[in-house]
Amino acid sequence: MTITLVAAAAENNALGKDNQMIWRLPDDFKHFKNLTTGHYIIMGRKTLESMNGPLPNRTNIVITRQADYTYEGCIIVNSLMEALAACPQDEEVFIIGGGEIYNQSIAQADKIELTRVLGISPDADAFFPEIDPDKWVKEKQLHHEKDEKHAYEFVFETWVRR
Template sequence: MPHISIIAAVASNNAIGKDNALLCHLPGDLQRFKQLTLHHTIIMGHKTFLSLPNGALPNRKNIVLSKTVHEIPNCIVMGSLEDALESCKNEDEVFIIGGGILYKQALPLADRLYLTHIHANLEGDTFFPMVDYSQWTEITREDLNSGEKCPHSYSFINYERSIIN
């Protein structure tokens, strides 16, 4: 089985989105997302797919989970996370890219977290699940200051699971 990695930008109050959009524009976070996920499989829920301005992300295998939609251009549509992971069993690493329901399903299975912690409570309607950080080891951390697009400081933190469920 591949490494199951979750990638997300999460506010201090665990908000990850509002009105099917990101909380704020972080160019560095988008660049990091691209660098990490390029040439890998990304798995997302249907609402997350609909939030992408140009549809399927290029140079990645896009798997969209949906029980009602059966075909999406340039994507593989599957009915469950289990089916999606089974289809990726020979890959090195797959990325769960949202949304909130999928993150909650995937968290117990994940062995890596690539999180952008936004150091502010932001208004949202979609939330990241609570993480028991005692089960995770911080591998790398980069702290960044606020900028023009996002008035909040933030940190890129990579974690690996240290306690297996």
């Protein structure tokens, strides 16, 4: 199994505030959809609820501490280990947030697909973990200018474990 974290974070690693994303970047959404469609995705309960339900054309696995939690169209588990065990062992699996789930999973991850939002360090209550350059190497990056649909410039970064 290849474990890939997918996130969009500001320069200060901010992910969101009050269970909402801080920016709207349509090309980042397209990138995310291209990466994850047809795959298993793992997320925390708050991330699921912030999206108003499971994402289509993906197997949605939700981690929660709530013993009796249910959500139609999702596999509900109580730990990261249970979530990983529910995934095919020969496929790439995507962890899509939030901050607490990224912190739990970065040690097991093989790859990070990070959209780095430039020129902004917003107030936030959820953060992506620091990427340790001794453990990770940036394999590629693709810059995207701001334009009429994108209020911020950003970079698609692919990191792989050393």
